[in-house]
Amino acid sequence: MDVLSDVMAIVRTGRPRSARVEWHAPWGQRFPSSPGSAGFQVILQGSPWLIPPTGDPIALGVGDVMFFPHGHGYALADSPATPLAESACDPGDEACLFGSASFPGPGAATVMLCGGYQLDPSRSHPILRELPELIHLPAHLGHRPELRAAVELLGGEIANPRLGADTVVASLLDTLLLYILRAWYDTGPGRCQVSGWAAALADPAISAVLDAVHDDPAHPWTLPSLADLAGLSRAAFSRRFTTLVGQSPMAYLTWWRLATAGRLLRESDAPQAEVATRVGYGSEFAFANAFKRHYGVAPGRYRREGCPRPPGPVDGGEVVAVG
Template sequence: MDVLSDAIGAMRLGRPHSSRTVLESPWEIHFEPQQGAGFHVILQGSCRLIPAVGEPILLGVGDVAFMPRELGHGIACPEDAGVTQMLCGAYGLDQARAHPLFAELPEVVHLPARVGRHPSLQGAIELLGQELDRDTPLGGDAALPALLDLLLLYLVRAWYDGRPGDTATGWAAALRDPAVAAALRGIHEEPERLWTVQSLAGHAGLSRAAFARRFTELVGSPPLAYLTWWRMTMAARLLRDTDLPLRAVAVRTGYTSEFAFARAFKREFGAAPGQYRHAPRQREPLGAAQEVGS
């Protein structure tokens, strides 16, 4: 297991979707806020992305714009600039329980096109475009969600890989720190283990005091606080996505009794595990957009 895959997996709601869009200028599209994330890849032409927060961003051929928290945005080409072609997509993500790794991303991740940069991301974009262009749907129900999941991982990875190593802070630094990364892998691989600060420090190869200080500084919370947060996040996902009995969920998240688990869960979420499991919640990205002009 790795932290990035786990972070995204814990937040996912429903199935992602994508489409190829071709527009002749002038045009303008508005996307409403939603419980998820979205992206645009410019294949031809250019346009301006108008975020909910911050200045407009000019996007050219090959540029990628990723909105990890869809606060609502617009894209537009008001000039008579010919045809713009884009790949656009949306993911349903539970922003109420965003992993701190994901929450650290800026409102817009702009990845300008550069030859040889992010080859895995570019490869995933090409495969997605080819799949959307297929004349027959054979295998599409499996291929499209898989490619979109891969693209989401590569988008987040590209941003973190782009942080300079000598100036990286927060999760960009935590993921590169061998000791902290080892402790995070231990927590994510074995959340049911009876971890202590001392055992995590041993896993990281540091003294207890040095480990606790470094982990807290980079991750933003003490080791056992992060462990509890991740256990509860994992428990919420199991309750949401599986029919496992509460006893099994408790064991998988490191609790020796169903009672202790239920008490911890209610303290974290304000509802008993059974109530949380049966509560209605949105499972699909809204994908709401309104086009103005053509």
Template sequence: MDVLSDTMAALRTGRPYSAFAERRGRWRTDIGPYAGAGFHIVLRGTCRLIPREGGGPVELAAGDAVFLPHGTAHALAGESPAPTVLLCGAFRLDRSRAHPMLGDFPEVIHLPARPGRNSALNATITLFGDELQAPGPGTDAALPALLELLLVYLMRAWYEERTARRTTTGWCGALADPAVGAALRALHAEPSKPWTVAGLAARAGLSRAAFARRFTALVGRPPLTYLTWWRLTLAARILRESDAPLAAVAQRIGYTSQFAFAHAFKRAYGISAGRYRQERHDDHEHLGAWEMTTITAGPAAL
């Protein structure tokens, strides 16, 4: 099981949004905090990203991508007679039970264009820009698929750069660690299985005590605590994306009864599973303030 893909799928909620923008001369746009992750890609020209709190300006050139995994408030600004062409967008994330992987991300991730680096990301950016600048038959189907690919490649680029620098803490370390990575893949592949610490330790090839210490140190919570957390996170995704009966949801994630699942879900989320499903369906009918100002307004906003 690809744990990174599994995690991203569970975090994502609602529709992604994107817009193509062109500005020239002296300009600035302030963008408020957003309950998701945003990105900006410079297709042509230059500009700078200015975080609202902490950190200095980030100078952006053609081909650069900047990813804001926490929806941090920021500004974009430029000053040039030549046009600056931007691709901007956002992914909605379920922040009610944020994955510990998000804690590894800085507020701003700058991925500068470099020959021979991040080739898949660069190819996706090119395709995305082409579709937005010259829509054709099938564009409405292509854009959502390209947005999903873009999120994958933004996160993969960050992950690969951390791995190349031999970063061994947090989730980069957990996924790269042979023992803990094997246990995580097993949990994600079969979340409904009645796992025990001893069973996971056997998968990892460690003693029970050594495995528990290593897993907790890298993942940030004990193995069975993580399993419970992941099961309920997966349940929330199923509730958002389907009309499956609660009994079926409970069985799919490893609960022996609907009552036990309902109790665990309400304890974790503060509301019943049925109410959670209804509220998330209602949420999808509305755009957030960030989307309204940055996406719907399109080029005029930037």
């Protein structure tokens, strides 16, 4: 599994949510802030306006995709002058898990595909924290055909659910999220960043190390072995990795092992000793100590109750966004 796919699998929790919503002018909807979630909107029909908390309204068109990685609030309307009501589809609301809604009116129709993902703050990754408040991907004929295909398939499944729709929709939502992030890193401003995770994923030496660590966190990695994999001297590798990723190679390795362990504890019934082995700890005792330092609770309690607070520093390295 590549790094981006791996990160999405780790940080997302529960099932994604989606709905196909049709409004008829005049309409205006406020989408409240939803901490711990990420939401998207896709314009299937019409020409609405995005009204951000600050700044000028943005005209939207059919095929435009908007992604809100941090769950910040915003509004949509048929016109910037239309009064705003509370949202009919909150991406963090269980009622929008999988459904359709239509709101009548005398004017032209706007049809949108909205959805959201719940994120586990205890496994938050700097890839997501580095993203802007809004990723807006305007539609351009012939651009991003895979993204358009995923939108069409998802819209069709929600509008006309058939056997197996739950599985298909969940998979398409994950696919859509990855296509949005891929478009951002490949063709958007993310490609132009000179530092941070966009640059780390584009750097052959650093991305090779990240792929290896993500593929096999249990391997007995050392700084020399990671530097050899990158084809750099130890000092040059450590300096480049820390500059781009935001923490030292060994601190990131520790963070990834413990993030993977957190997912295994919450999403599997593997014994604690097995979890320790699968993430590279030689003893259950050493694993439990490292886990408690990172999450603030013992592994057993985390499995039962979750994490009471987002983790802080990890073995001398802090999980921070760079760029």
